[in-house]
Amino acid sequence: MSDDAPLGESPEPVAEEEPSSDPQADRQSPEDSFAVVANDTRLSILRELHDRVAVADRTEYTVPFTELREAVGEPDSGKFSYHLNQLLGEFVEKRPEGYAILYPGTELVRTVKSGAVGPTEHAVSEPTSASCYLCGAPVCVAYTYGYVSGQCTDCRGALGFDYMPEGTLSSIPVPGAAVGDEIEAAPEALLDRVHGRFCHRARTFGDGSCPRCGGRTESRIRVCTEHDASDGPCVECGTTMSATVQVTCEVCSEGGISPAACMVSHRAPFREALAAAGVDSLGYDAFAVTAGWTVHVVDGDEPAVEYDLAAGRVRVVVDGDIRILR
Incomplete structure (x- = not known):
């Protein structure tokens, strides 16, 4: 017996596993929140969601899971789902049609892009x-x-x-x-x-x-x-x-x-x-x-x-x- 699809037939696409929980309740301090974003993949998620925000058009905030994963460049769906899950509730909101950045996430991206946390010239x-x-x-x-x-x-x-x-x-x-x-x-x-x-x-x-x-x-x-x-x-x-x-x-x-x-x-x-x-x-x-x-x-x-x-x-x-x- 085999679970493989019969010869000549295309297998059904495997649904990507999206985050299903909100880890925000486990965070007790601002230090916990900063620790969450100390990861390249999570910062990339926030930057991608932030770049979708148009000040004059607030209809394009939400990005579907697969589109967001591909934009970030993470091929592993499970790994991407884990990192996205860590951002939910505090930095990212899950909506029926996808994911959108929240105000704290926007402020974090602005800080990074401004160079406020980078090396300075003299x-x-x-x-x-x-x-x-x-x-x-x-x-x-x-x-x-x-x-x-x-x-x-x-x-x-x-x-x-x-x-x-x-x-x-x-x-x-x-x-x-x-x-x-x-x-x-x-x-x-x-x-x-x-x-x-x-x-x-x-x-x-x-x-x-x-x-x-x-x-x-x-x-x-x-x-x-x-x-x-x-x-x-x-x-x-x-x-x-x-x-x-x-x-x-x-x-x-x-x-x-x-x-x-x-x-x-x-x-x-x-x-x-x-x-x-x-x-x-x-x-x-x-x-x-x-x-x-x-x-x-x-x-x-x-x-x-x-x-x-x-x-x-x-x-x-x-x-x-x-x-x-x-």
Whole structure:
């Protein structure tokens, strides 16, 4: 006896074995989730599903099992089914017509494609036409350790933290893929775009929302009581500013420090002061103007700083939220 098909007849096609369970319930921590995607086949599945997503057409999300397996290039149906099963529930959704990527899977692919988790280059541009907001000298654009920064060609800069080269005026995290070859090819455009994005993010933080995850943020005044910036960044606080705002997301811990004026530059009267300075769009100039305004620490218990603008002395209170008083 044999189970082989009789001579001259075609055997029935064997149905591919698709995943039948959701392993998400076994995961107890974010570390478990990251361990799941530490596999080339699973990353390939996510990238293939992500590439099928068209922003303007949400009808092509779903990919049938066999089509997805062939697109990934895995000949072994059982092996492919196992890896796909590990992604179900958290990164991939199983639908009647096939499989579709979920938001966490999309975010993971975006992170990989952006170069945020890859090796970074180290480069410095030639001087640009942008000016240092401290001394007026030309500014170079540098990319170091995953950060784009403006660097003054003459003075010691505004930031003096351990990992920053002398002359640093700003330090903004940017994935390598978003930098590309612009340090050499278009440094001024890169400087403008990155600082425009920083200003947008700072404003969102200033309004109490994390620009990364949408969570609530906590802001506080960071005052240097022993401030001395007479010869460059203060050795105590690492900046030339006697006070900055430190903001942190309560959900994902995204945050950093920023001039208070940058975080409220979309509100009156700072908005009008920017316009009076000839700044009508967000970019390096908007950052430089707000960072260059002299900040005064308010004496007493109120967590606040003040600026002298055309509208008069304006107080910015930072006590979890950020408020403007005139």
